[in-house]
Amino acid sequence: MKSFTERAVEVIKSIPAGKVMTYGQIARLAGSPRGARQVVRILHSMSEKYHLPWHRVINSKGEIGLKDDELYSIQKLSLESEGVEIQMDGRIVLQRFQYFPDEKKS
Template sequence: MTYGQIAAAAGSPRAARQVVRILHAMSEKHSLPWHRVINAKGEIGFRDEEKFSSQKLLLQNEKVQFIDIKTVDLISHVYSPAAKENPDNWI
């Protein structure tokens, strides 16, 4: 999912940055799957090389395909709860 999708699912569609903060602060304590969340462009958002590499490796271990160095193929890999109800509304 993207940060924006999570914010929208939580009822605050404009709160993507807060999702970033929450994942950063709470992922380790609550074992959140932070690595599965990317930005709306399908990109890994970390500028820190170690964090970037860690997220990319975790995604690749889950067979997520990249279309370039930092961009996930959103069409193939995005998760959308709405898609289960309406396949034409996947993102």
């Protein structure tokens, strides 16, 4: 059986360009519905090692969750370069851009 971290990494890697997923959604699909903060830690510590598309992960409000101005800008520009539209209020329309992988595979 795979660990939560391994399953979360697989889910994150599955997010296609032009789509986003939320921290909580990834946690749920990886087997821990209350593990959104663990997903944050995984992204922080493993994005470079596993070449994770970290910029495609946002909060449940459809917002970029990063507080650091430089990283926020990098994430925003990365998403926009893939065609994800960010509204004037800084939100992404989840109904349009949220990715829902086949949950049977997770």
